Structure formats: C-alpha cells, structure tokens
Amino acid sequence: MMLSQFLNHFGYIVTVFLMVTGLFIVIARGNLIKKLVGLSVFQTSVYLLYIIPGKLLGGTAPILSAQYSVYSNPLPHVLILTAIVVGVATMALGLALAVRIREAYGSIEEDDITDLDNQADEREGNVA
Amino acid sequence: MNLTQHLPALQVIVPLMSAPLAVLLRHGGLAFGLVTAGAWLAFANALALWFQVDASGTISYHLGSWPPPWGIEYRIDRLSSFVLLLVSGMAAIVLLWGRASVAREIPRNVHYLYYAMFGLCLTGLLGITITGDAFNIFVFLEVSSLSTYVLIALGRDRRALAASYRYLIMGSIGATFIVIGIGFLYLTTGTLNLADMAIRLRDVQSSRPVLAALAFLTVGISLKLALFPLHQWLPNAYTYAPSAVTAFLAATATKVAVYVLIRFYFTVFGESLIFDKLPLPKIMLGLSLLAMFAASFIAIFQDNLKRLFAYSSVGQIGYITLGLSFDSVSGLTASIVHLFNHGLAKGAIFLLIGAMVLGLTKGGATPPAPSFDRLNGLAKRMPLTCLGIVVAGLSLIGVPGTVGFISKWYLILAAMEKGQFWLVGAIVLSSLLAVAYVWRFVEVAYFRTPPAQSEAHEPPLSTLIPAWLLVLATLWFGFDTSFTVGTASDAAQQLIRVLP
Numbered sequence: 001m002m003l004s005q006f007l008n009h010f011g012y013i014v015t016v017f018l019m020v021t022g023l024f025i026v027i028a029r030g031n032l033i034k035k036l037v038g039l040s041v042f043q044t045s046v047y048l049l050y051i052i053p054g055k056l057l058g059g060t061a062p063i064l065s066a067q068y069s070v071y072s073n074p075l076p077h078v079l080i081l082t083a084i085v086v087g088v089a090t091m092a093l094g095l096a097l098a099v100r101i102r103e104a105y106g107s108i109e110e111d112d113i114t115d116l117d118n119q120a121d122e123r124e125g126n127v128a
Numbered sequence: 129m130n131l132t133q134h135l136p137a138l139q140v141i142v143p144l145m146s147a148p149l150a151v152l153l154r155h156g157g158l159a160f161g162l163v164t165a166g167a168w169l170a171f172a173n174a175l176a177l178w179f180q181v182d183a184s185g186t187i188s189y190h191l192g193s194w195p196p197p198w199g200i201e202y203r204i205d206r207l208s209s210f211v212l213l214l215v216s217g218m219a220a221i222v223l224l225w226g227r228a229s230v231a232r233e234i235p236r237n238v239h240y241l242y243y244a245m246f247g248l249c250l251t252g253l254l255g256i257t258i259t260g261d262a263f264n265i266f267v268f269l270e271v272s273s274l275s276t277y278v279l280i281a282l283g284r285d286r287r288a289l290a291a292s293y294r295y296l297i298m299g300s301i302g303a304t305f306i307v308i309g310i311g312f313l314y315l316t317t318g319t320l321n322l323a324d325m326a327i328r329l330r331d332v333q334s335s336r337p338v339l340a341a342l343a344f345l346t347v348g349i350s351l352k353l354a355l356f357p358l359h360q361w362l363p364n365a366y367t368y369a370p371s372a373v374t375a376f377l378a379a380t381a382t383k384v385a386v387y388v389l390i391r392f393y394f395t396v397f398g399e400s401l402i403f404d405k406l407p408l409p410k411i412m413l414g415l416s417l418l419a420m421f422a423a424s425f426i427a428i429f430q431d432n433l434k435r436l437f438a439y440s441s442v443g444q445i446g447y448i449t450l451g452l453s454f455d456s457v458s459g460l461t462a463s464i465v466h467l468f469n470h471g472l473a474k475g476a477i478f479l480l481i482g483a484m485v486l487g488l489t490k491g492g493a494t495p496p497a498p499s500f501d502r503l504n505g506l507a508k509r510m511p512l513t514c515l516g517i518v519v520a521g522l523s524l525i526g527v528p529g530t531v532g533f534i535s536k537w538y539l540i541l542a543a544m545e546k547g548q549f550w551l552v553g554a555i556v557l558s559s560l561l562a563v564a565y566v567w568r569f570v571e572v573a574y575f576r577t578p579p580a581q582s583e584a585h586e587p588p589l590s591t592l593i594p595a596w597l598l599v600l601a602t603l604w605f606g607f608d609t610s611f612t613v614g615t616a617s618d619a620a621q622q623l624i625r626v627l628p
Contacts, residue, residue: 019308026297035297043304049311076314079263083307086270090300093277097293104286113290120287124431124499 011052018045030110036094043087050076136189136202147247156239163243164223171216178209197321203260206619218379219250225594226372233370248275262310280369291364298361305348312341352385356419359442366438371482379475394623403455412453419446424561433498459542460620466535473523476598480516487587505578510586521566530606
C-alpha cells in the first residue's frame with residue numbers, strides 16, 4: 001500500500017526533494033557560483049511541479065484527431081518553456097555578476113566579500 | 129483602426145519597443161530621447177486609461193482577440209489605473225531628472241544600456257499592473273526584476289555588485305515561490321485568468337493545495353514587497369544603486385508588489401478566506417508593527433543618508449500592510465492611499481538626495497556618497513535642496529498639510545473603526561521615530577557650520593525642478609485629496625465588494 005502510494009506520487013516526491021535541496025544549497029553554501037547552482041536546482045523543481053499534472057492518464061498527444069477523446073494538457077509545457085527561459089536569463093545575469101564581483105573583490109566567497117564590505121563600512125563610519 | 133481601443137496593449141508595447149531600439153542605436157543621447165519619449169507616452173496612455181475607467185468602469189482587453197479564459201486578458205479597474213499612473217508618472221519624471229545625474233554617475237559607454245534597462249523595468253512594472261492573467265504577472269515580474277538587478281549593478285561602488293547579486297538571489301527565490309503558488313492555483317482551478325480563478329476557487333477554497341498556494345504567494349510577494357523580515361536586500365540595493373535608479377525603485381517597485389498582493393488577496397482568494405478563516409490579519413498586523421518600529425528605529429542610527437531613507441522605506445511599507453490587515457474598506461483605502469503618497473514622498477526625497485550629491489562636488493567629478501560627515505551646514509550652500517528634503521520628510525512623519533498625514537489619518541480612522549485604540553497609539557509612536565531620523569538631517573544640515581573649503585553649491589536647475597515638482601505634489605495632494613482618496617476608496621469598495 002505504502003509502496004504503491006509512493007510510486008503513484010513519485011514525481012511529486014522528486015519535486016519536493018529538489019525544491020528543498022535547491023533552497024538548502026542557496027542558504028548553506030557561501031560560494032557565489034554554488035548559490036546560483038542551488039537556485040537553478042530550485043527553479044528546476046518548479047518545472048516538474050507544472051509538467052507532471054499535465055499528463056492525463058490515458059491522454060494522448062494534444063493533436064486533434066477523431067479517434068481520440070482524451071488529450072494531455074499542452075499548456076503547462078508552454079508555461080514551463082517561458083519559465084526555463086527566465087531561469088536561463090537569471091543564471092546568465094548571476095554568473096555575469098559573479099565575474100564582475102571576482103574582478104572587483106578578488107574573491108567569490110560570500111564570507112570574504114562580507115568581510116571586505118564590513119571593513120569598508122567601518123572605515124566610512126556606517127552602521128550595518 | 130481605432131487607437132483608443134488598443135490603449136491597454138499600447139501601455140506595455142510602447143516602453144517595451146523603446147528598449148531594444150535603444151540598444152540598437154548604441155548612442156546615449158538618442159537612447160535617452162527614445163526611452164524618455166516612451167515613458168511620457170506611457171504616462172499619457174495611463175492618463176487616458178484612468179479617464180476611461182472613471183467614465184465607463186472596468187476595461188477588459190483581449191490580447192489577440194482571444195476571449196478569456198483561453199486568451200490573456202488585460203483588465204484595468206480603479207486600482208490598476210491608479211498604480212499605472214504612479215509608475216508611468218514616476219518613470220517620466222525620473223528619466224527627465226536623470227540627465228545630469230546619469231552623465232556623472234554611470235560610465236558614458238554604457239548609457240544606452242542603462243536607458244534600455246530602464247525601459248524594460250518600466251515595461252515590466254506596467255505589465256504586472258495591467259494584466260489579468262496569473263502567469264503573465266510572473267513573466268512581467270521577472271522582466272522588471274532582471275532589469276532592476278542590472279540597473280542596481282551600474283552603481284559606481286563595488287558594493288553595488290554585491291547588493292545586486294544578493295537581490296538577485298533573494299528576488300529569484302521570491303519569484304519562484306510566486307510561481308509555485310500560481311502552479312498550485314492552476315492545478316486546483318485549471319485556469320490562469322484571475323477573474324475566472326476567483327469563481328472556480330469558491331468550490332475548493334479550503335483544500336490544502338489552495339492554502340499552500342496562499343502561503344507560497346504571500347511569502348514570495350512579501351519578499352518583493354520588502355516586508356520585514358524579508359527586507360534584507362533593500363538597504364544595500366537602494367544605497368549603492370545610481371541615484372536615478374534608487375528614486376525610481378523606491379517609488380514604484382515595492383508599490384507594484386503591494387498591488388499584486390492586493391490583487392491576489394481580494395480578487396482571487398476573496399476576503400472571506402483570507403480574513404475570516406485564516407489568522408492572516410494577526411500575522412500581517414504583527415509583521416507590520418515590527419516593520420514600522422524596527423525599521424524606523426534602525427534608520428535613526430544610519431550614517432549614510434540614502435541608507436537612512438532606505439530603512440525608512442521598509443518602515444513606511446509597514447504602514448501599507450497595516451492597512452491591509454484591517455480587512456475593512458477604510459483600511460484598504462488607507463493602504464492604497466499610502467501606496468501613492470509614499471511613492472511621491474520617497475521619490476521626491478531620493479531625487480533630492482541625488483541632486484544633493486551632484487552639488488557636493490564641482491565640475492565632472494563623480495558624486496560622493498551622502499554620508500553625514502559631508503553634509504555639515506549644507507543648508508547654507510544648497511538651501512533649496514535641503515528645504516525640499518525637509519518638506520518631503522515632513523510627509524514621512526505625517527505632519528498635517530502633507531500627504532503622509534492623509535495616509536496616517538485614514539489608518540487611524542480604520543483602527544478606531546475596529547475599536548483598537550492601542551493601534552492608534554502605535555501609529556503615533558512610530559511617527560515619532562520618523563521625527564528622529566528626519567531631525568538628524570535637519571540638525572546636521574541646518575545647525576552645523578560648513579567646512580571652509582567645501583565646494584558644495586546648489587545642484588543644476590534641471591535636477592531641482594522635477595524634484596521640487598514632486599515635493600509640491602506631496603503638499604498639493606495633502607490638501608486636495610479628491611483624486612487620491614476618491615480613487616482609493618472607489619478601488620477599495622470595488623475590491624471588497626467582489627467577495628464570494
């Protein structure tokens with residue numbers, strides 16, 4: 001019973017696993033590139049969330065034909081194509097920023113950058 | 129072809145087209161002209177739409193003539209037209225103001241990219257406001273967010289890069305949370321059209337996916353809203369971004385996020401689920417009070433003037449969400465009014481600070497950061513600028529005669545309606561914190577002697593006139609409230625009436 005329930009919802013379990021893994025990487029890793037990887041994993045889980053329910057049991061490809069009456073939903077795929085493009089753009093922008101930060105700070109570790117910023121703030125007399 | 133029929137589509141298309149054209153032209157001056165013309169056309173368009181909604185009620189525009197719920201629908205009601213006016217108006221003013229500031233703060237070879245990104249940001253914000261489709265909101269949200277990250281990274285200080293990266297990570301998490309929420313809503317209702325979703329949600333309202341959708345949407349939008357404690361990206365982003373970018377973002381970005389929250393809460397989920405069945409009012413009340421007190425308190429101790437007013441923004445957003453937590457027409461009216469009024473006041477303040485840093489040095493030198501040690505006795509060197517900041521600051525405090533007073537008045541009215549008089553005391557007390565941080569500026573600028581060799585002078589007139597226009601607007605709308613309060617109360621009644 002448990003195994004069949006698990007297998008029925010396997011897709012959703014993978015989705016949640018990826019979601020939590022991605023968020024954990026973003027929070028727990030200090031390297032800027034690794035943070036972006038975590039963000040990408042997190043966004044990928046959302047693609048699964050949309051696409052899995054799109055397939056209807058016994059549904060065929062969404063091409064109209066007289067022989068078939070149940071079609072899988074094509075709309076989630078369209079939405080996810082958009083979301084993938086957004087994810088790619090975000091990743092590209094994040095990596096470009098990481099390159100610029102490396103040039104400006106000499107490091108892509110968040111701890112080093114925060115330390116350098118705090119030193120600069122203290123020199124200027126800023127309060128955090 | 130009747131142009132007025134297609135005004136809703138043109139509202140988004142005109143600034144959208146100006147952006148790639150600016151990139152193709154590769155010339156800073158031409159890009160400025162193109163994008164500014166696009167922004168002013170968008171403002172005229174928003175005015176036309178406001179009059180149309182005023183005359184004939186909600187506009188429903190079907191993109192590509194596909195009827196909803198299959199096609200994407202642009203739906204403009206009272207609240208949308210109000211926010212459209214704010215966003216396009218602020219863009220138009222900030223672009224005109226920014227000529228002198230951009231010339232000195234941003235390297236000349238990327239000016240055309242700056243204007244292109246500004247055009248995209250404006251497109252995104254206008255698109256979020258005007259659309260009636262849930263996924264469309266996400267797409268435009270990402271358009272505006274990505275261009276915002278680029279705009280912030282254009283700041284001179286290298287900390288702008290770190291601020292932009294941090295905002296990118298947090299903002300993308302927020303946007304993905306919003307997508308997850310929309311995904312659950314799509315799964316349970318089968319539609320993406322907001323109005324259709326509202327009808328279909330009535331059957332499945334208390335089911336777990338819908339509640340999960342509400343939770344994800346609330347957290348995601350609150351991150352974009354900079355609701356305490358999800359505000360961590362805001363102070364650094366506002367401080368290190370170029371002056372024009374800070375002014376535009378402070379006046380519009382968080383306000384559009386509030387609009388999305390109101391749209392989802394009242395139009396899609398419905399008042400009865402949000403406020404009667406869930407403890408959301410209490411949560412929102414707690415977080416709003418935290419924002420009002422903690423952020424305003426932290427603002428008092430800042431050394432950089434931009435950072436001070438950035439924390440002030442976080443506090444003022446607490447007032448907006450406080451109005452939402454009341455679940456009454458007067459509370460919602462207060463929120464919508466403060467949305468507009470705060471946009472005006474903060475826009476004015478950041479424009480004046482941008483002008484001030486221009487006036488701190490002579491010639492074409494890069495403007496320095498407005499830290500308090502550079503501001504000693506500034507009022508003697510640039511009297512108009514400092515007076516403008518003080519007048520707009522009075523609006524943050526809520527002195528009668530300014531727009532801030534109008535918002536706080538309606539908040540207090542809503543609190544008294546609910547019989548919660550301790551809340552009236554809390555609102556007044558937090559205004560005293562605003563007095564503290566505005567007084568810090570007054571004390572340094574007016575009551576200290578300027579250093580003998582300071583080069584400070586009044587900034588160029590091209591920056592003072594648009595900024596003072598906004599300052600005078602904060603005074604005007606503080607006395608003649610028919611436009612702001614009238615529209616806000618109409619919008620509130622429209623939203624709360626649409627409950628299942």
